[in-house]
Amino acid sequence: MADFRAKARATGQEWGEEPDALVELLRQAAAGDPRLAALMRAGGGLLHDVLDAYRRKGAAGVPRDPAGDLADGRALPADLAEGLTPRYLIAVARLAEPGRQAAALRAVAGDDALLTHRDGDVVLFIPAAGPGSGERSVTRLAQCLGGKGWLATAERDRARLVDGLDEACSVLRLVVAGLRPSGAYTISDVLVEYAVTLNEKVRTDLAAMIRPLRAHKVLWETLTAFVDSDYSKNKTARSLFIHRSTLDYRLRRIEDVTGCDPTSGRGAQTLTAAMIAEALQS
Template sequence: MTETAGSSLSRVEAFSSTPEEGRVADFRAKVRAAGREWTGNEPDELAELLTKAAAGDPMLAAIVRAGGRLLQDFLDGYQQKTTTDASRDLAGDLADGRPLPADVFGGLAPRYLIAAVRLAEPGREVDALCSVSGQDTLLTHRDGNVVLFIPAGGPGSAERSVTRLTQCLGGRSWLATAERDRAHLVDGVNEAACVLRLVVAGLRPSGAYTMSDVLVEYAVTLNEKVRTDLAAMIRPLRAHKVLWETLTAFVDSDYSRNKAARSMFIHRSTLDYRLRRIEDVTGCDPTCGRGAQMLTVAMIAEALQG
């Protein structure tokens, strides 16, 4: 006749209320011995070892049966947690600043080159980037960008990594980098992401950039009021599609009127007329240094607000 869970528990309660300390001590010694035999892998194996420790004693067997399933559920949950921890997105944890177990954090390289990449064709070249970065590189994705954590070795290693990444991208994408020790990786991720936003919004050509390449843009757009005022200054130009496209082409051509006219397939005199109209709308002359810089930063501010 099969014993029910209720009757097993009743017998356990009866046993636990019986003052048989010697019997319990002997059983606990056998359990410890079973623990020395367990490999630590299979919960079923553990239940079998505990059953052997009961040595045919009905009361002790009842204890094993009553607690066996609970113990197996507990160990199953522990194994699931271990599997989850092993497969965690370490690069994602680093990018988001989530706390890491001490042993995981201690296994990180002392210093990393953080690279944020905006691919011209998303989904391509990711495997190639990992290959040229080295086998210890960590990769994740944030805000449509590829984020790489590349261990930084001795002097010049970061520069060599940037060179390899740039060659791999083949002039088709944007790369922003920052260096940080392992305790400040989130700060490096934020810096690289900021540089990438500024170069893309500023219509910079594809290539490799650091914060030193966008110091003016960063300083100007860092202040919220300044950023808002700049965006408001240039926003009326959005209502003139041709003028906006002309300014975009002019900035993209590094303020070369001849190059901008060729890229738009228009005559130089037509371009000059449109540049004067841009000044009428915005109050800034795109053909002088100060005006060109003001309009460029304003375009970045407007893009960041969008």
């Protein structure tokens, strides 16, 4: 711990007052110790929020984070409100390398974009200039991920930014819980999952159905790989380094435990929704 505290002090000398950069520096400082590295990963979101709140406070209580105020539904001072555009693209990003990727996102979003953080995720409000501009922005933002992380977006008029942020955050939770590959997503990509998990009783029943599978580590890993491979047996067998006959046996065992056949369309859809429901309750 003494060695890490010395590294932390050195980190403070390198920090440029961006929360993403500080978390990344601390993670690098802890890289030699798995326990400290895990602590930095777990505490990164909390550190983001504390630093954002401090930065928003500013001198004499004047808000310094207009994006945070918009995200929380608070009214902005008149001089700041006058500079808002009528419509925004709302982007929420879960990043694998927060320091580097957040800087890239900020550069792509442009000087007129507003940035803040929520629960360790980057939140951007990007002015929507006109038809098609949002789609072009999403493409450029997704490129900043470099195949690592997820981006969820929504578009809303200025008066409905909180609603748009809630939607984008819901999409992000679903794609992460659903083991979707890195990329950009909207509500249209998760309509089934969104509808299923919106009902609390359905969500609870689905989670209860699949929870017994957690006791079978190999079967859980097999189902996860099956979903991740888009239900392709060949891809799943290759990713797990097992024979197809072994995979077929495991898939039958998954049906025995859950009551759903993962090789049928309905069963696969139900099990995927159940995995998402269980992940959201964890």
